[in-house]
Amino acid sequence: MNPSSLADSLELKEREIISAYGAGGKSTLLNRLAHELAGSQKKVILTTTTKIYKPAGIHCVIKSDLKKAIIEAGELLKKHDLIALGSSLLPENKLNGIEISWVKKIFESGIASYLLVEADGSAGRPIKGYASYEPVLPPDSSLILPVLGIDAIGKAVGPMDVHRPEILSKITGAEAGEPLGVDHLIKCLKYMIKRGHNMSPQARIIPIVNKVELTKETNLIKSIGEKFIGEPLAERFLFTAAKQTAALKFVFDLSKKSFFPFVSCVILAAGLSNRMGMDKLTVKIKEETIFEHSLKNVLGSGVDEVIVVTRPKSFISHKTFYDSKVKVVTNHHFDQGISSSLKTGITAVHSGAQGIIFTLADQPFIPAEVYDTLIKNYADKLNLLTFPLFEGRRGNPVLFDRRIWPLLMDLEGDEGGKQVFSSIPENEIFAIETKSSGVLVDIDTPEDLRKYRNYSEVRRQESE
Numbered sequence: 001m002n003p004s005s006l007a008d009s010l011e012l013k014e015r016e017i018i019s020a021y022g023a024g025g026k027s028t029l030l031n032r033l034a035h036e037l038a039g040s041q042k043k044v045i046l047t048t049t050t051k052i053y054k055p056a057g058i059h060c061v062i063k064s065d066l067k068k069a070i071i072e073a074g075e076l077l078k079k080h081d082l083i084a085l086g087s088s089l090l091p092e093n094k095l096n097g098i099e100i101s102w103v104k105k106i107f108e109s110g111i112a113s114y115l116l117v118e119a120d121g122s123a124g125r126p127i128k129g130y131a132s133y134e135p136v137l138p139p140d141s142s143l144i145l146p147v148l149g150i151d152a153i154g155k156a157v158g159p160m161d162v163h164r165p166e167i168l169s170k171i172t173g174a175e176a177g178e179p180l181g182v183d184h185l186i187k188c189l190k191y192m193i194k195r196g197h198n199m200s201p202q203a204r205i206i207p208i209v210n211k212v213e214l215t216k217e218t219n220l221i222k223s224i225g226e227k228f229i230g231e232p233l234a235e236r237f238l239f240t241a242a243k244q245t246a247a248l249k250f251v252f253d254l255s256k257k258s259f260f261p262f263v264s265c266v267i268l269a270a271g272l273s274n275r276m277g278m279d280k281l282t283v284k285i286k287e288e289t290i291f292e293h294s295l296k297n298v299l300g301s302g303v304d305e306v307i308v309v310t311r312p313k314s315f316i317s318h319k320t321f322y323d324s325k326v327k328v329v330t331n332h333h334f335d336q337g338i339s340s341s342l343k344t345g346i347t348a349v350h351s352g353a354q355g356i357i358f359t360l361a362d363q364p365f366i367p368a369e370v371y372d373t374l375i376k377n378y379a380d381k382l383n384l385l386t387f388p389l390f391e392g393r394r395g396n397p398v399l400f401d402r403r404i405w406p407l408l409m410d411l412e413g414d415e416g417g418k419q420v421f422s423s424i425p426e427n428e429i430f431a432i433e434t435k436s437s438g439v440l441v442d443i444d445t446p447e448d449l450r451k452y453r454n455y456s457e458v459r460r461q462e463s464e
Contacts, residue, residue, distance in 0.1 A: 001347050003405035004246040007036045008351050009238060010206060016142045017107055017115045019200065021135035022192055023122030023163060024149020025210040028242040030116050031055060037114050038082035045073060045106065047085040048097040048118040049136035060084040062095070066102050074111040103138040117141070122163045126211070127152035127180065127188060129167025130195065137199040144203045146192035148185060149211045150239075153220075155180050182220065185209075186227045197233050205234045212249050213241035218382040225252040226259045236352055246406045250382075251352050260379050261354035263399070265303040265371065266345030267294060269361035270311040270334040275444045281361055282315060283443075285453055290443060291316065293364030299323055300368030302375055303357060307348045309341045337414035346405050354382075356405070358417055359397035365438025365452070366397065373432055374399045384428040385421065388439045394431065395439025 001008045006029070012018075018033070020026040034046045046055060054060060059080050063069035064087045076083050085106075086095030098106075107115050120135035122128045126149030137144060155161035157174045169175060171191050172184040189207055196205060209224060221239055228237050231254045239250035253262050269291060273280040281291035288296070298306055306326045310316040311334040321328070331344040342358065349356055355378055357371060370388055378386045378399050386399040398417055400408065407420045421429070443449055 001349060001351050003346055003402060003409060004248070005036055006033050006240065006242075006247045007040070009248045009251060010143065011351050012037075012114075013142070015107075015113045017103060017117065017138060017140055018143045018145065019117040019119045019135075019137050019141040019203075020145040020147055021119040021137060021196065022145075022147035023128045024126040024147055024152065025240075025242050026122075026145070026147040027052060027118060029145070029147060029208065029210060029240065029247075030118055032242055032247060034058075034082055034114075034116050038080075041081060042114055043077050043112040044082045044114045044116065045077075045085050045112045046082065046116045046118075047103075048095060049100050049103070049138065050097045050119065050121050051090065051094050052086075052097075052118050052121075054086075054089070054093045054095050055084045058082055058084045060086065060095070062086050062089055064088060066099075066105060069098070069102070070106060070109050070111060073106070074109070077111055097136070100136055100138055104140045107140070125152075125161060125163040126150075126155065127162055127168065127185070129162070129164035129169070129171060130191075131164065131167070135196070135199070137196060139200055141200040141203045144196045144200050144205050145208055146189060146196055146205070147208045147210055148189055148192075150185075150209050150220075151211050151214050152180050152185055153182060182223055186224060189228075190231075193231070193233050206236055206238060207234055208238045208240055210240050210242055212239045213244055221250055222259060222382065225250070228252070228254055229259060230254065230257055246403070249403055251354050251402070253352050260302075260375070261382070262304045262350060262352045263302075263355040263357060263375050263378070264305045264307060264349040264353045265298050265301075265357040265359060265397075266307045266309060266342075266349065267298060267359055267361050268309055268338065268341045268345070269314070269316055270309050270331045270341045270344075271338075271362075272311075272334075276446065276449070279315065280443055280449070283449060285364060290364045291361050294359070294361050294366070295326075297364070297366055297368050298359065298371060299325065301371035303371060304353070305350055307345050308361075309345045309348075337412070339408075339411035339413055339415050342408050342411060342417060346408060353402065355386075355399050355401050357397045357399045360442055362444065363396055363438065363442045365436070365441050367436055367438065370434055370436055370439060371397065373434065377430060377432055381430055383430040384424050386430045386432065388434045388436070389431050390434055390437050390439050392433075393440060395434075396442075397439075 237252040333340040
């Protein structure tokens with residue numbers, strides 16, 4: 001998974017008809033998605049069933065005859081991975097849309113893996129009311145994306161900020177001239193979801209609130225997301241900043257009955273144990289190895305998945321794990337330092353993950369309660385960084401919100417996650433005092449092993 005990828009967050013299948021409708025940046029989102037897919041050597045057609053501005057820098061097919069359009073588009077896709085399609089060119093350099101019946105036939109022709117369809121217009125406004133014929137959704141869409149701009153909140157219901165304000169008033173109950181609030185936005189989105197489902201009943205639905213870079217209030221994000229928990233027609237909810245390099249900011253799993261973001265735990269286990277003189281993770285403390293202690297503590301917590309990052313030919317690669325949460329991935333560049341393991345872990349986590357807890361495999365004394373405390377506090381505050389303290393000293397593990405994963409992906413060599421701390425505003429860092437000294441203890445040397453082998457030092461410190 002690429003943490004900056006919109007396509008990954010949508011969990012796309014090998015072939016899809018993806019239709020977007022609404023307001024607040026859907027053209028930007030579709031263009032970004034189209035370029036991401038084309039950058040992965042997928043064949044993509046960007047089109048509309050209404051009208052769009054002719055996309056800049058994309059080769060375009062303009063044909064009013066379906067058969068001729070398929071032939072010309074097929075020839076052009078042999079040379080390019082992304083093209084645009086319209087039935088005619090209108091004034092102001094706009095593409096006139098194709099007939100809705102064309103979509104299925106073009107898809108069935110097999111000339112492209114993805115058809116991206118813009119299914120309505122909003123006159124550049126962040127929110128809109130819907131005419132009786134809108135959106136013009138292809139019934140064979142496999143994924144539909146209802147889109148709104150978060151900047152609609154606070155805007156007055158009127159023609160300056162709302163497309164078809166009279167109709168929006170009927171949908172949301174907001175009077176003319178009244179500022180739109182969170183509840184109005186939610187009513188509009190729920191109306192859009194239901195309308196989309198009625199028009200494309202077989203499609204998966206992923207609602208998107210765009211332009212979240214315009215707000216710093218995570219409580220606002222949470223209050224919107226919480227209103228959709230358990231929404232039967234949608235599988236997840238995305239908050240995006242489509243114009244930024246890392247477009248995806250928040251992902252909410254709508255199947256849960258309470259607000260707890262999906263949190264992955266990545267266990268870093270690719271080191272060579274040079275200071276120990278042997279593979280320290282195989283060393284037993286009482287009846288279990290150091291690695292087994294560390295893994296058991298993680299599995300005893302409420303993390304949603306566990307990714308173990310190991311090196312080639314490690315004993316971990318050959319282990320059988322009976323817990324379905326556990327996935328082992330190999331870092332083939334482990335000799336390039338811990339930063340390579342961080343990147344391997346990030347690319348392996350679930351596409352719906354909002355946070356990653358990075359923990360070290362050689363820290364066997366961190367109890368499950370520490371992981372749960374991190375998750376609980378993170379779910380409440382959605383800070384960029386959350387970590388434990390023991391007697392005022394910073395320890396491990398550390399929980400990183402997905403908004404700063406791109407910073408981790410830029411690290412090189414033996415730079416660990418602590419290198420990004422200086423880049424994070426203080427109000428986005430949350431430290432939690434714990435009673436567990438194990439957050440400070442890792443086992444690197446034979447001396448460490450002798451000191452901690454019987455838990456004596458850890459127990460003594462925690463009992464004081």
